[in-house]
Amino acid sequence: MRPRPTPAQRRNDLLLALVLLGGTLGSTALYRAAGVADGAPYWHSAIWAATMSLPLAWRRVAPEVVAITASVAFFVGAMAEIGELLFSNITLFIAIYTLGAWGRSRRIALLVRAGIVLGMFVWLIWGLVVAANAPDHLPEMSREGGLVSPYVAYALINVVTNLLYFGGAWYFGDNAYRSARERVALEQRTEELAAERERTREQAVAIERLRIARELHDVVAHHVSVIGVQAGAARRVLARDPDEAAASLTAIEHSAREAVAELHGLLGTLRQGDGEGDDGDTDAPAEAAPHGLADLPGLVAESSASGVPTTLGVIGTPRETSGVVGITAYRLVQEALTNVRKHAGVGATADVRVRWADDELELEVSDTGAGSTVAARSGGLGQAGMRERVSAVGGDLELGARHRGGYLVRATLPLRRAGAVS
Template identity: 60%
Template sequence: MPQPPAPPVLEGVEWIRPRPTRRQLRNDLLLALVLAAGAAASIVLYRATGYNADGPWWASFLWAVAMTLPLALRRRFPEIVAVVASAAFMTGAVLYVSEALFSNIALFIAIYTVGAWGRSRRRAFVVRLVIVIAMFSWLLWGLIFFSTVQDVLPELPRDGFLSPYLAYGLVNVLTNLLYFGGAWYFGDASYRSARERAALEQRTAELAAERERSRRQAVALERVRIARELHDVVAHHVSVIGVQAGAARRVLSSNPEAATDALSAIETSSREAVTELHALLGTLRADGEPEPTASILGIEQIARLAAEATAAGLPTAFAVVGEPRPAPTLVEASAYRVAQEALTNVRKHAGAAATADVRIRWTAERLELEVTNTGIVRRSVTDAAETAGLGVVGMRERVAATGGELEIGPRARGGYLVRAAFPLQSDGRAPAVNGDAR
């Protein structure tokens, strides 16, 4: 039978040792039988030497049973077993039916078990204290009483400051101090060891659970990252392909040259989509820690996005303000994806007459990306984007991952605004997301 789970170790709360297992109970039964057999054999030898030979045989063997067999239940009822063993020990000595070897071993084990397995520490302390006081009171009373009986140990004179009999008594007191002190100390040490082992097992289980939670979170985050990458790649290029395909269909008969240009744009966008999808799938199949697929895309490619948008029928202006500076890879990739998603949304929702403006602003501490358009803002589209659109959610997550700020929404003078500010170095501030447009 497996060990039952240990109760949790809580600060300021008394720990309770779990109940013994069946294997431990079987071991206790075996120990009790071995000690009983040893005590019976020892009684035979002691009586053969004449020690405690006055009492009847049956009383000696009954005493051996009372002294040893209760140890089979020592871990389940440690206090009761200790009291029974102590009473049997004293009774056997008074009736001269005891032996001095296995009885001392059994009594030591019983007192030790109270400290090691007592489920209430206060009760364990009180029981052991009562046993020790009773034993020492009995010992001292016997030494004092027999000091006046000359027939007991006549070879030890009682005269003098440190008489032989007094020295004999002091040796007995010292021996019992070591005996009971050892049983008390080692019992408490075993209890402390079990409590520390339970605390270690609890911490190990908590760490294992934390590792499992971290693993699940990592998997979930990776799935979100992959979904975001797939959305950015597919939505952008499919949007461009759709616009160019519509343009080619309209001018196919009247202007074959324009239709050819539109089909060329479709071919280029399709190849770029396939290239990015291959790169993304390559990171999923790579061994070790894969590099993000967007790491090959950065701020320098935003100008190309503006040119592609213009070629797809959305006039898009592009400007850079300030001196470009080195930016972290995550900031570069996030800025590119935000610009890509913003232009894709313009093509989807702003209408045929819309124009767009992409502006990159470099400052000493951060990079600002601003994408605006002059199209028509439909409130239903805005609400859907704010509540359920994967593109807007992806932009928020990308900006938040860099510790930046995102401002997104309709402009007061018409059109739509997406403004993202990325820190060029971490300043320890929490990321912020603002839904109001200026």
């Protein structure tokens, strides 16, 4: 259903009505000065001009009433021999057009327009028939002739002109209504798609955070198991070998501090309130050990086997990292190679580079895919997961097209977290 007009639209309609009133009055004066219309007093013409044009100020509020008023005023003006034919025709056209474009009830709009058009054509045909039998009306036009007499040709011109006039007002009014309906439907679909994208993004982030939580469970379990083993060893040798017991206690302290640092960084990224059902994890089957940097050659081999030739380069001296950094590095490379297979196109190659620095680990996955597919990789759900993982370990992530073609994923992961003991 058509919405009500806005205040700005109503102001524009008022301005249009005033302009048409001025034009109608001026046109009436010109017609009278030309001697074409002098059958009615001027004040009659002024009242008629106001009745004809001013209702257009409410044309979008009550289009049915305005169309009927304009039609009746047009008829009365002709019967009273006002004689103005320019602006009155414009006003009637706008009134019928508006009824088609702004009628809130399509059935009423159809019936009112059909009634107006039928009435106008009955009036036209009746006038032509009466004039055909009145020799003093247009005496210069013969009623007799060949196949088409001059008067019949004149009558046909009037009929065709009125068909085009009313048909145009009808067609353009319906077309404006359809365009408005399609525009509203498009706006609604756009809002729905935006809301759906937002929900999908939030779901992707939630799923990725839950995955991080599961992997964090493995990391923490590793630290706790190490602490348990070292504590048992320290208890057994505490009496006879204090130095060995101290070494075990030092290892316990290191594992505890590293676990606390990783927990502090990761738990802050997890959604609050998703802990329901956590107590039931004890009955779940044990998951496989989490992947890490040592599994990158397997990812590269899998990518090559799937049709994307992939190379792996390691720069610097590898060394031990925390479990979370290893898992994050593995998942980043896995997601980047998956995107290469999905978007890079036929004939693309990929390169994975691992650079070891003093305090950080840099991962770089690049490909030679077609530049036209870069847009398809931007803003994906997998990239939302990448950002979550890198943010969880306090790193930086860079995504984007390469200048020489293809796509680049570069991540910098710190090897030490604040609070951890080296």
